Amino acid sequence: MRVLVVGGTGPSGPHVVRGLAERGHEVTIFHRGTHEPPEARDHEHLHGDPHFRESIDEALGTRTFDAVLAMYGRVQHLAPALRGRCDQFVSVGGVPVYRGYFPRPGSRLAIPVEEDDPLVDPASDDPALRFSGRLAEAERAVFAEHPRGTVLRYPMLYGPNNARPHEWSVVRRIRDRRPFMILPDGGIQVHTRCAVRNAAAFVLAAVDRPAAAAGQVFNCGDPVSWSFRDWAQLVARLMGAELDIVALPRDVAIEATTSILPLAGTTAEHCVLSTEKARHVLGYQPAVDPVAAMAELLAWYDERPDFEPGANPSFTDRFDYATEDALVAHYRAALRRLGDAVEQRPAAPAHSMPHPQRPGLVDDRGR
Template sequence: MGTTALLIGGTGPTGPAIARGLEARGFELTLLHRGTHEVPEVAGYEHLHGDVFSEEGIRAAAGNRSFDVVVSAYGRLRTVAEVFRGRTGHFLSVGGQPVYRGFFDPTRYAPPGLPVPIREAADLATEGEDGKSYRVARTEELLFAAQPEATHLRYPFVYGPRQLAPREWCVVRRIRDRRPFIILPDGGLALTPFGYVDNIAHAVMCAVDRPEAAKGQIFNVADSEALSIRQVVELVSAELEYEWEILSLPAELAVPARPLMMSEVSRHRVADVSKLRNLLGYRDVVPPREAVRRTARWLVENPPEAGGYEEFALQDPFDYRAEDLLADWWRAAIADPPDLGYVETPGYGKSYAGPGTRNVRADTRI
């Protein structure tokens, strides 16, 4: 019998790519999941079905089997780690970047805002702060108590095929509905950690390939290039050959853009993936700009159901009447700005030489 691997999950956005990667490396692969959602990409592997959120369900499905590698990408991680204590040579687990202090609430820092970039050693959420973030941090503690040599991967928001909260659908559906504009907060300049499905799966494989460097370590995972909201919108628009107005509003007024902001304010959340690159040799297998274009095309060919789960998860009502009223009000508000009477119009500083540079009087002082 060859080397064996157990993938817990396997039917979500990154699951099929992880499964293919393990098979390509010669593992005899088994999937453990609830069995309520099957996808054809993983139909050829052995499947175990059980409740992966309970100890009883995991033990009943897996029995006394051991595996050379266990990849826990779904279920109750702290329980999975305990059940497979002493039953695997390499335990790899998936968590999330909300573990960091201030990920959801930037006012945890003074002045508000996360460190940029966020490194693995950054402050974690503590008890009494955001409940979800603290639970993620507590799970990591319990994980390493049960699996001291685990490799833990802090996932970003994931995009690509089969995503159940597809951020790009907020753009693609409006294009399909022939909207003349899209509202973005603060020019759409905010950065948020995202990872394309194939890139995320490749990061997992990098840890599988270099176990001695990966064991006992935590890694941020994300695309190496962080794209702004506006860049995503422009890439989708170009891929679908659609021209429209990008209407910038202050974040507190850009209510229709909340599903794209994924936050109550416009701010940066940037994951530092240098540890993943330096220790495990990670590189994006699909450049993020190409990945966004692929995702847009996939959504055109596989559109979510109107009013279905994906739109429920995004919390985007696509209320075009309200968007039109907001746009009309904003345009009227800025149509006639006051004459501020500058004696001398402010410049960008003498070291700036880009677009908008104004002529200044000669100054012989250097």
């Protein structure tokens, strides 16, 4: 089968390309040429910008394919450009498409989020919702041009060569022997993540079962969802380190909120995706255990002691330790002052059910 992979050089792309090749498919990669991963050298490359229709038409000419995997670029241009030129069209989008991902009055994100939950209104004037609206419009373009197309919704990814390596905030602090890490509200937020190998497995499952995938939307994600606190502590444990978590309110921990939480802390507190549909309809199975995937990623960092994502504008953590130390010291001093200023009486523990000591009597609480 002839498969066109649009993108294919990002974090999950090489795993998709490898999986296609292992299945005996003939792979063509269409991308800008900015990154040329060594594992993709054995496949045909077409260079152009998949964000613009004229560049798409120039790069692809009149070629046809059995399947197209749109993992990068503007789907609003790719979908019509490839109408009638492929039997299967699979598009990769994201979870901000759901109404409530950016919380607003009257819109809350369900827990867990399922594929038929409401989508954002693309006509909103809100800047964040306009971003979500473009994702919704892209999905509509897929099904308008390819009624038997498929849409996959990615959550946050983790793995080598990620444009925004969230775990680096933890890894570098451990390398720098920091005793603590600030997490907004203690890191109670739970967001589904997906190892890049597992993300690729969702795409490959759709390719393997085109009839089942036709006309469908699927959430993607690991089988477990960690809170930010659990995730940071997992990284520390796998690195053999101890890292205290300092819980500060997000309106105090401004730098941590805007650099560590998704999209600068503007999203719903929890975004937990259900992936049951992909399991039942596509027979999806994870390619790697999430803890093993994180261990593999940390080994990748170990091989790169000079790793520094500072040149990538998607990564915003400044590692300003002097400011962090001062903030924590002032916050703890304020807590002490508050504790001294207001006298409080702790409530005694009480079991919810009565516990009488003899038949026919009540317990010490009169129950």
